[in-house]
């Protein structure tokens with residue numbers, strides 16, 4: 001990360017308040033339902049772990065890992081499941097937990113894929129939404145916060161697998177070489 005600078009975007013306190021609000025809403029909407037949370041690895045692991053601690057309903061938790069080719073800072077159209085869920089979701093209410101929606105292709109793919117198992121419903125909860133970058137139409141049911149078209153890291157979200165452990169969310173900018 002030598003040639004990049006991390007600029008604080010969302011503080012721990014702000015994240016905590018956003019996550020608590022989402023959990024309250026989800027607890028209300030899924031009362032009396034059989035909710036299965038499907039967390040997309042790896043980026044959403046920290047968000048999921050905080051979110052579930054605020055839920056006031058009983059839930060099941062499962063994970064998927066997706067690989068998207070074309071790598072780098074942008075996801076391409078080709079997406080594959082490299083680790084599938086292990087819970088039966090037939091007839092259940094599913095809520096996908098994602099770190100950030102960008103083009104929308106990842107979530108479109110996963111929602112279509114999970115729908116094949118005949119769940120009662122499939123909805124989406126994303127911590128961050130880069131709405132300006134959407135390439136496919138996808139309804140995101142719960143959004144923590146909209147962000148501008150910047151590259152973000154921290155709170156589970158990575159830059160080449162680094163920075164996931166940071167408790168705050170930062171945006172990355174290249175350091176101006178003249179200023180060192």
Ligand code: IMP
Pocket residue numbers: 043073074075098099100101102103104105106107150151152153157158159
């Ligand atoms: P989409 O399929 O284009 O919506 O891409 C969503 C995925 O791209 C997210 O799950 C992230 O893994 C990754 N991504 C998008 N924007 C960022 C970012 O600013 N920082 C890190 N990863 C990002």
Ligand code: MG
Pocket residue numbers: 040041042043044099100
């Ligand atoms: Mg991701």
